[in-house]
Amino acid sequence: xxxxxxxxxxxxxxxxxxxxxxxxxxxxxxxxxxxxxxxxxxxxxxxxxxxxxxxxxxxxxxxxxxxxxxxxxxxxxxxxxxxxxxxxxxxxxxxxxxxxxxxxxxxxxxxxxxxxxxxxxxxxxxxxxxxxxxxxxxxxxxxxxxxxxxxxxxxxxxxxxxxxxxxxxxxxxxxxxxxxxxxxxxxxxxxxxxxxxxxxxxxxxxxxxxxxxxxxxxxxxxxxxxx
Amino acid sequence: xxxxxxxxxxxxxxxxxxxxxxxxxxxxxxxxxxxxxxxxxxxxxxxxxxxxxxxxxxxxxxxxxxxxxxxxxxxxxxxxxxxxxxxxxxxxxxxxxxxxxxxxxxxxxxxxxxxxxxxxxxxxxxxxxxxxxxxxxxxxxxxxxxxxxxxxxxxxxxxxxxxxxxxxxxxxxxxxxxxxxxxxxxxxxxxxxxxxxxxxxxxxxxxxxxxxxxxxxxxxxxxxxxx
Amino acid sequence: xxxxxxxxxxxxxxxxxxxxxxxxxxxxxxxxxxxxxxxxxxxxxxxxxxxxxxxxxxxxxxxxxxxxxxxxxxxxxxxxxxxxxxxxxxxxxxxxxxxxxxxxxxxxxxxxxxxxxxxxxxxxxxxxxxxxxxxxxxxxxxxxxxxxxxxxxxxxxxxxxxxxxxxxxxxxxxxxxxxxxxxxxxxxxxxxxxxxxxxxxxxxxxxxxxxxxxxxxxxxxxxxxxx
Amino acid sequence: xxxxxxxxxxxxxxxxxxxxxxxxxxxxxxxxxxxxxxxxxxxxxxxxxxxxxxxxxxxxxxxxxxxxxxxxxxxxxxxxxxxxxxxxxxxxxxxxxxxxxxxxxxxxxxxxxxxxxxxxxxxxxxxxxxxxxxxxxxxxxxxxxxxxxxxxxxxxxxxxxxxxxxxxxxxxxxxxxxxxxxxxxxxxxxxxxxxxxxxxxxxxxxxxxxxxxxxxxxxxxxxxxxx
DNA sequence: AGTTAAACGAGACGGTACGTCATGTCTTATT
DNA sequence: AATAAGACATGACGTACCGTCTCGTTTAACT
Numbered sequence: 001x002x003x004x005x006x007x008x009x010x011x012x013x014x015x016x017x018x019x020x021x022x023x024x025x026x027x028x029x030x031x032x033x034x035x036x037x038x039x040x041x042x043x044x045x046x047x048x049x050x051x052x053x054x055x056x057x058x059x060x061x062x063x064x065x066x067x068x069x070x071x072x073x074x075x076x077x078x079x080x081x082x083x084x085x086x087x088x089x090x091x092x093x094x095x096x097x098x099x100x101x102x103x104x105x106x107x108x109x110x111x112x113x114x115x116x117x118x119x120x121x122x123x124x125x126x127x128x129x130x131x132x133x134x135x136x137x138x139x140x141x142x143x144x145x146x147x148x149x150x151x152x153x154x155x156x157x158x159x160x161x162x163x164x165x166x167x168x169x170x171x172x173x174x175x176x177x178x179x180x181x182x183x184x185x186x187x188x189x190x191x192x193x194x195x196x197x198x199x200x201x202x203x204x205x206x207x208x209x210x211x212x213x214x215x216x217x218x219x220x221x222x223x224x225x226x227x
Numbered sequence: 228x229x230x231x232x233x234x235x236x237x238x239x240x241x242x243x244x245x246x247x248x249x250x251x252x253x254x255x256x257x258x259x260x261x262x263x264x265x266x267x268x269x270x271x272x273x274x275x276x277x278x279x280x281x282x283x284x285x286x287x288x289x290x291x292x293x294x295x296x297x298x299x300x301x302x303x304x305x306x307x308x309x310x311x312x313x314x315x316x317x318x319x320x321x322x323x324x325x326x327x328x329x330x331x332x333x334x335x336x337x338x339x340x341x342x343x344x345x346x347x348x349x350x351x352x353x354x355x356x357x358x359x360x361x362x363x364x365x366x367x368x369x370x371x372x373x374x375x376x377x378x379x380x381x382x383x384x385x386x387x388x389x390x391x392x393x394x395x396x397x398x399x400x401x402x403x404x405x406x407x408x409x410x411x412x413x414x415x416x417x418x419x420x421x422x423x424x425x426x427x428x429x430x431x432x433x434x435x436x437x438x439x440x441x442x443x444x445x446x447x448x449x450x451x452x453x454x
Numbered sequence: 455x456x457x458x459x460x461x462x463x464x465x466x467x468x469x470x471x472x473x474x475x476x477x478x479x480x481x482x483x484x485x486x487x488x489x490x491x492x493x494x495x496x497x498x499x500x501x502x503x504x505x506x507x508x509x510x511x512x513x514x515x516x517x518x519x520x521x522x523x524x525x526x527x528x529x530x531x532x533x534x535x536x537x538x539x540x541x542x543x544x545x546x547x548x549x550x551x552x553x554x555x556x557x558x559x560x561x562x563x564x565x566x567x568x569x570x571x572x573x574x575x576x577x578x579x580x581x582x583x584x585x586x587x588x589x590x591x592x593x594x595x596x597x598x599x600x601x602x603x604x605x606x607x608x609x610x611x612x613x614x615x616x617x618x619x620x621x622x623x624x625x626x627x628x629x630x631x632x633x634x635x636x637x638x639x640x641x642x643x644x645x646x647x648x649x650x651x652x653x654x655x656x657x658x659x660x661x662x663x664x665x666x667x668x669x670x671x672x673x674x675x676x677x678x679x680x681x
Numbered sequence: 682x683x684x685x686x687x688x689x690x691x692x693x694x695x696x697x698x699x700x701x702x703x704x705x706x707x708x709x710x711x712x713x714x715x716x717x718x719x720x721x722x723x724x725x726x727x728x729x730x731x732x733x734x735x736x737x738x739x740x741x742x743x744x745x746x747x748x749x750x751x752x753x754x755x756x757x758x759x760x761x762x763x764x765x766x767x768x769x770x771x772x773x774x775x776x777x778x779x780x781x782x783x784x785x786x787x788x789x790x791x792x793x794x795x796x797x798x799x800x801x802x803x804x805x806x807x808x809x810x811x812x813x814x815x816x817x818x819x820x821x822x823x824x825x826x827x828x829x830x831x832x833x834x835x836x837x838x839x840x841x842x843x844x845x846x847x848x849x850x851x852x853x854x855x856x857x858x859x860x861x862x863x864x865x866x867x868x869x870x871x872x873x874x875x876x877x878x879x880x881x882x883x884x885x886x887x888x889x890x891x892x893x894x895x896x897x898x899x900x901x902x903x904x905x906x907x908x
Numbered sequence: 909a910g911t912t913a914a915a916c917g918a919g920a921c922g923g924t925a926c927g928t929c930a931t932g933t934c935t936t937a938t939t
Numbered sequence: 940a941a942t943a944a945g946a947c948a949t950g951a952c953g954t955a956c957c958g959t960c961t962c963g964t965t966t967a968a969c970t
Contacts, residue, residue, distance in 0.1 A: 030914025031966040037916075053363040058956055069917045074958065125362055131418055132359025135352055136280040141421055149420060169440050177431055178440065180420070184412030191358055192414055193376060193407070194368055204404055212439020213396050213405065257945030258935040264947080285925055296948045301927065488942075507817040512930055523943045528932065579816055585872055586813025589806055590734040595875055603874060623894050631885055632894065634874070638866030641873055645812055647830060647861070648822055658858055666893020667850050667859065711919030712961040718921075739951055750922040755953065911970070921960070929952075939942075 033076075040066040041073060045087040049122040054084050054129045081133040081140050084126055089147065091123040098155050108159050109202065112186065115152070116197045119190055128191055153179050169210075181209055260303075267293040268300060272314040276349040281311050281356045308360040308367050311353055316374065318350040325382050335386050336429065339413065342379070343424045346417055355418055380406050396437075408436055494520040495527060499541040503576040508538050508583045535587040535594050538580055543601065545577040552609050562613050563656065566640065569606070570651045573644055582645055607633050623664075635663055714757075721747040722754060726768040730803040735765050735810045762814040762821050765807055770828065772804040779836050789840050790883065793867065796833070797878045800871055809872055834860050850891075862890055 044066035048057045059080060063070045077083040096114040101107055118124045134141030160178055163169040169178075185205050189195050271293035275284045286307060290297045304310040323341040328334055345351040361368030387405055390396040396405075412432050416422050498520040502511045513534060517524045531537040550568040555561055572578045588595035614632055617623040623632070639659050643649050725747035729738045740761060744751045758764040777795040782788055799805040811829075815822030837860055844850040850859075866886050870876050 028914070029912070029968050031916070031968095033915070034966095055359070055363050059958085060956060063917095067917080069915095069919085070958080071918095071960085072916065075915080128358045128362035130359075131355045132282070134421065135355035136282050145420065173435065173440065174431065176422075177428075177435060180412040180416050181408075181432065181435060181440075184415030185407040186411070187419055188411030188414045189407050191418075193372065194361065195403075201404075204401065205408065208400065208404060208408060209436070210440045212441065213400065213408075213437045214439070255945085256937050256943065258947070260946070286927085287925060290948090294948080296946095296950090297926095298928080298949090299947065302946085491942080509813070509817050513932085514930060517943090521943080523941095523945085524932080525934085525944095526942065529941090582812045582816035584813075586736070586810045588875065589809035590736050599874065627889065627894065628885065630876075631882075631889060634866040634870050635862075635886065635889060635894070638869030639861040640865070641869045642865030643861050645872075646868055647826065648815065649857075655858075658855065659862065662854065662858060662862060663890070664894045667854065667862075667891045709919085710917065710963060712921070714920070740953085741951060744922090748922080750920095750924095751953080752923090752955085753921065756920080909970100912968090914965105914967085916963105916965070918962085918964105919960100920962100922958100924955105924957080926953105926955075929950105931949080931951100932947105933949105934945100934947075936944085936946100937942100938944100939940100 034072075037066070037068050037072055038076070041068055041083070042087045042090060045084060046091065046123060049084075049087070049126070054080065054126060079137070079140070081130065081137065082143070085130065085140075085144065085147075088123050088126045088130075091121070092118060092148070095121070098151055100155065100158065108156060109206070111152070111155060112202050112206075113199055116186055116190060116202065131191065153183070156182060182206070185209075261299075264293070264295050264299055265303070268295055268310070269314045269317055271295075272311055273318065273350055276311075276314075276353065281307065281353060306364070306367070308357065308364065309370070312357065312367075312371065312374075315350050315353045315357075318348070319345060319375070322348070325378060327382065327385065335383060336433070338379070338382060339429050339433075340426055343413055343417060343429065346424075358418065380410070383409060409433070412436075488526075491520070491522050491526055492530070495522055495537070496541045496544060499538060500545065500577060503538075503541070503580070508534065508580060533591070533594070535584065535591065536597070539584065539594075539598065539601075542577050542580045542584075545575070546572060546602070549575070552605055554609065554612065562610060563660070565606070565609060566656050566660075567653055570640055570644060570656065585645065607637070610636060636660070639663075715753075718747070718749050718753055719757070722749055722764070723768045723771055725749075726765060727772065727804055730765075730768070730807065735761065735807060760818070760821070762811065762818065763824070766811065766821075766825065766828075769804050769807045769811070772802070773799060773829070776802070779832060781836065781839065789837060790887070792833070792836060793883050793887075794880055797867055797871060797883065800878075812872065834864070837863060863887070866890075 041062060044062050045057070048061065048065065057080070059070055059073055062068075062083075063073055073083065077086070095118045096111070099107055099110070119127055130140075130144055134144055156179055157175060160169065160175055164171055164173070186197060186202065189201070190197050268289060271289050272284070275288065275292060284307070286297055286300055289295075289310075290300055300310065304313070322345045323338070326334055326337070346354055357367075357371055361371055383406055384402060387396065387402060391398055391400070413424060413429065416428070417424050495516060498516050499511070502515065502519065511534070513524055513527055516522075516537075517527055527537065531540070549572045550565070553561055553564070573581055584594075584598055588598055610633055611629060614623065614629060618625055618627070640651060640656065643655070644651050722743060725743050726738070729742065729746060738761070740751055740754055743749075743764070744754055754764065758767070776799045777792070780788055780791070800808055811821075811825055815825055838856060841850065841856060841859055845852055845854075867878060867883065870882070871878050
């Protein structure tokens with residue numbers, strides 16, 4: 001996550017950034033933002049998440065554990081959720097890198113394997129919290145989609161295009177729909193049904209999805225009709 | 228869900244129930260639980276949900292609006308989530324009845340239409356909160372699956388069985404997997420992508436799912452291989 | 455404390471008493487007041503007072519310990535203080551009987567010894583609570599004076615009269631003033647200074663009081679003037 | 682009682698005081714305690730005491746009236762009683778200054794006049810509550826004696842010593858005993874008998890006390906003997 | 909080198925809600 | 940009719956955090 005000093009992953013509260021002119025890179029007077037503190041804060045969040053869910057972690061606790069003033073946290077993150085999202089993203093990038101090796105199949109399945117494995121880690125468990133938060137804070141929901149959902153879909157989108165091109169997937173399909181069909185069952189299984197989701201399950205899902213459910217073709221092309 | 232007087236939908240905190248024998252129906256001494264209060268509490272929750280998300284509703288507020296003591300709420304529900312779930316279930320039963328008319332196809336699509344429409348209502352928006360809560364409180368997650376997820380799946384399960392029997396769906400498919408493929412994309416689209424999910428989208432999902440994604444058949448049955 | 459069944463020492467809340475005619479002793483319809491319960495309640499109070507001060511004892515606790523409904527307590531006593539006062543009086547009568555044996559001196563000192571000893575017992579410690587309650591509830595203060603303070607003063611009043619008559623105490627003294635001088639220092643020492651108050655101290659107080667503080671008499675009879 | 686900024690009259694909860702070195706007067710980091718809030722709280726207590734007794738005043742009410750958070754009160758005072766005692770002391774200092782003008786007689790009677798007059802004021806009425814609290818909380822009782830009772834007694838103690846020296850009071854008397862005899866009757870009359878206690882009554886008490894009760898002297902110096 | 913200003917730790921503050929407890933009232937079934 | 944059991948509305952308790960606000964300190968860039 002290479003980023004300039006005053007840039008959060010959640011991309012917010014960096015009011016001064018715009019003021020910094022393009023070329024000169026003139027630094028503001030006064031003390032600079034402490035990288036050390038940011039590091040300590042994110043680390044504290046991740047450590048605390050091993051013990052209890054985000055809901056039960058207070059800003060006060062994070063500040064204390066990080067050896068940081070509360071105000072420093074409030075200064076750089078608009079809410080606990082954004083803070084947690086930064087921590088989440090940090091871990092996500094380490095554990096689920098987006099790769100495009102050219103080998104579409106491998107990239108896709110590796111992506112799904114890693115993703116669903118990540119959701120079992122303390123940081124990954126945040127996902128459910130984020131969904132709840134997304135209901136409450138539309139801005140956060142937006143951030144979440146832009147920074148987490150979209151990049152994943154884009155990867156698969158590329159694979160989809162290639163597969164259509166090479167006729168591995170039939171034409172005429174709505175790309176968004178297909179992406180929903182690919183990602184949906186996994187998320188549903190994990191977040192809602194809370195059932196285990198190993199590699200076999202991923203393989204089976206994808207496989208069944210490709211082949212379809214249909215048995216003997218119905219004459220008029222509609223599904224689920226009495227013969 | 229017809230229930231005896233002292234029974235919550237969330238099925239908890241009714242310590243005395245067991246003590247009541249089946250036949251004699253002997254009532255315990257002392258004042259009985261007030262049905263009126265229970266009603267008022269659930270109503271208050273639903274009304275408040277029109278204004279703001281569950282997270283921002285305090286127990287104190289509910290009690291005040293319902294004209295009820297806080298202690299009464301704490302007595303019968305272990306947490307705000309359980310209370311909200313009762314309210315959610317109440318509305319759900321009204322709006323998304325589980326019907327088995329014998330017409331499998333109609334039952335399934337009607338079920339999905341109604342379900343996803345329900346999620347747009349104030350009570351339906353709770354779903355995201357419940358997922359978050361489920362991460363925090365495993366007991367709640369369990370309740371949620373038992374009382375909400377399972378009954379829906381059972382309905383579709385029956386339809387699935389019939390369809391297999393009549394060869395509308397090919398044999399050899401794992402039932403749970405198919406249910407994930409049917410429900411998953413809808414939930415994902417709504418909860419995670421927060422994209423609209425009308426009747427057309429439902430039709431397209433189901434339709435594509437049945438037909439499968441595959442283009443030109445690959446020789447060895449594996450998906451996504453260069454020809 | 456011989457009393458009719460439905461009479462509290464605190465003499466309150468016995469609305470039905472008036473209705474009972476003198477001679478016929480016609481009993482009210484329905485179940486009679488349970489002597490047993492009253493007994494149990496007062497006992498419970500006294501036992502609880504051994505563990506903690508009245509302030510920290512709840513009506514609920516008393517009811518539970520006495521195996522009695524809360525309503526029963528509320529029915530017969532207007533507040534916790536009155537209830538405690540009944541318990542206090544009960545113990546007081548046992549431990550500090552008012553005796554008039556004719557031997558004035560002995561009666562007085564015995565009275566004081568016993569009284570101040572009583573104040574060291576759990577029930578006696580209530581006295582401080584009663585003073586506080588008296589500030590809050592004038593009716594209780596009145597009851598307290600009538601039933602506790604006055605009877606003690608009357609005993610000493612008789613002794614005072616005899617002593618004046620026999621010239622052991624000089625004439626022309628205000629009776630109430632003298633009673634204040636006799637009782638005051640003891641109460642002050644115990645309740646306010648919380649200093650020990652044994653027999654010696656009582657003897658010294660009375661002795662000094664009788665003899666007076668004066669040294670060389672001042673010519674005009676006023677105290678504390680430079681000669 | 683001149684005190685540093687962060688010092689309560691009740692002398693408690695000032696954990697950090699010790700850490701402040703004597704000479705440098707280095708202030709601790711962070712925001713300083715708000716004098717303004719302390720003032721507002723004590724004022725609120727005194728105002729509320731005009732309407733009702735301490736028992737019926739809730740911390741919540743005080744906080745609201747003072748425009749202050751409850752936590753601020755709990756932070757600096759361990760209980761309502763200590764808070765009330767600070768308010769009491771504040772008023773006491775204004776209304777009953779301890780003076781030692783050298784004129785012993787005047788100082789003493791003025792002290793008693795003012796003291797007993799003070800007890801008729803809203804703040805003064807607290808005294809009874811404090812006695813009750815003293816029974817419950819030994820630490821409070823101790824504070825009460827140290828900060829209220831002792832200073833008064835010391836003043837009179839000095840007068841006593843002078844009076845003995847000048848032979849206005851005879852020698853050989855126990856100082857503590859005499860102080861009890863002087864203060865006791867007044868407190869008793871007011872707190873326990875709840876009888877009025879004007880200047881005349883004070884004069885009569887002191888006068889009678891100095892002269893003694895004795896009538897015809899008994900031969901052996903014992904009081905209360907049959908002639 | 910001195911000045912200025914931002915960021916920082918500490919922590920007090922006015923609030924809000926928490927979940928618990930006790931109050932005094934009321935209802936129900938029992939005695 | 941009086942009781943025990945116990946549910947109830949009410950409201951205060953003392954605690955925990957919230958997000959804001961001084962404080963005095965530290966760190967840079969700009970004089």
